[in-house]
Amino acid sequence: MSSAKQDAVRDRIEAELVDPLGALGLDVEAVEITPAGKRRIVRIAVDKDGGVTLDDVADATRGVSEVLDTSDVLGEQPYTLEVTSRGVDRPLTLPRHWRRNTDRLVKVTLTDDSVVTGRITASDDTSVTLDVDGSAREIGYADVARALVQIEFNRKGRKPADDDDEEGEA
Numbered sequence: 001m002s003s004a005k006q007d008a009v010r011d012r013i014e015a016e017l018v019d020p021l022g023a024l025g026l027d028v029e030a031v032e033i034t035p036a037g038k039r040r041i042v043r044i045a046v047d048k049d050g051g052v053t054l055d056d057v058a059d060a061t062r063g064v065s066e067v068l069d070t071s072d073v074l075g076e077q078p079y080t081l082e083v084t085s086r087g088v089d090r091p092l093t094l095p096r097h098w099r100r101n102t103d104r105l106v107k108v109t110l111t112d113d114s115v116v117t118g119r120i121t122a123s124d125d126t127s128v129t130l131d132v133d134g135s136a137r138e139i140g141y142a143d144v145a146r147a148l149v150q151i152e153f154n155r156k157g158r159k160p161a162d163d164d165d166e167e168g169e170a
Contacts, residue, residue, distance in 0.1 A: 006033055012073050013042070020063045021046060026056060027096065029086045040079040042068070045086050049100060052085040092147040098123035105150040106130070110143050117150070 014031045021028055030045040046052060046060050061083040068074060068081065092098055092106065101120055108116045108130070118130030118137060127140045 009033060009073060013044075013068070016067050016071055016073065017044065017064060020067055021060055024056070024059050024063060026052070026060055029090070036080070038078070040074070040077060041082060042074070042079045043082045043084065045084050045090070047086040047096075047100065049096075051100075057083055057085065088149040088151065092144075092149070095123060095125050095141065098128045098141075098147075101149055105152055106147050107150055108139060108144055109146040110139070111145045112143075113145075 010031045010033055013033075014028050017028050017031075026046040026048050028044065029047045030043070032041075032043040032045075034041045034043070044060070044064050046056070048056065061081065064083055065081055068079075086097075090097075092101065098120060102123065103119060103121075105117065105119050108118075110116065116130065116132060116137065116139065118132035120128055121131050121136065122129040126142075127138050129136055129138045131137075
């Protein structure tokens with residue numbers, strides 16, 4: 001399948017999933033189609049405020065499967081469906097990504113190639129405020145070339161009971 005055709009299929013799948021997944025309180029974060037022999041792997045990443053639970057992934061999988069089974073978007077070629085949560089390894093590209101990661105440490109590469117590492121303290125539709133070594137720094141999204149959440153294994157000043165990961169989350 002040509003790249004342009006694959007992009008069109010991906011965009012159509014995403015468009016068809018927005019409403020059914022939105023009804024579950026989920027956002028479509030990514031749609032990836034990867035050839036795997038005579039099959040394709042269709043990966044759908046979802047997210048929501050407060051994080052995605054295993055039950056959310058199960059509900060999303062049923063909803064996505066129903067949409068794809070009643071649509072002709074994938075044609076007759078068989079596929080394997082994978083529905084996942086967004087994951088911290090995906091770049092922060094939309095205002096909701098910043099909002100959902102408040103209080104997390106991020107590494108931001110700016111459009112001028114400088115790098116800023118700080119903790120997200122606030123965000124809105126146009127910018128994010130980071131705590132950089134105790135000082136607030138506001139950065140407009142237009143100035144961000146790339147931003148990734150940094151994994152913290154032993155965050156000082158945070159009690160394990162305060163951890164955001166609830167049992168059953170994906």
